Amino acid sequence: MVTGFKDCFNTTINEYTQKVRMTRALELLYNDELSIVEIAQAVGYYGDGYFQKAFKETYGISPGPDAERFVRHLLKIYT
Numbered sequence: 549m550v551t552g553f554k555d556c557f558n559t560t561i562n563e564y565t566q567k568v569r570m571t572r573a574l575e576l577l578y579n580d581e582l583s584i585v586e587i588a589q590a591v592g593y594y595g596d597g598y599f600q601k602a603f604k605e606t607y608g609i610s611p612g613p614d615a616e617r618f619v620r621h622l623l624k625i626y627t
Contacts, residue, residue, distance in 0.1 A: 570606040573599070577611060578619040584611050 553561050569591040576587045588599035603611045609618055 566602065566606070570603060573603060573611065574615075574619050577615055580616065587611065
């Protein structure tokens with residue numbers, strides 16, 4: 549199944565899962581009602597340390613006020 553997944557989607561299951569989690573994190577960050585720890589937990593991380601590292605690796609910035617501005621900027625571009 550793992551090989552079939554990569555053949556079909558051109559990505560590994562782990563990479564796909566990470567992308568889904570980070571996309572959801574952006575949505576939650578835009579919502580602005582949850583703390584970084586709550587967002588981390590909502591997307592499957594048990595602490596915010598690894599979440600912050602994964603977020604920065606994905607988007608090039610740490611989650612927080614700068615990321616919130618980043619999300620708002622993206623929405624202006626794509627909506």
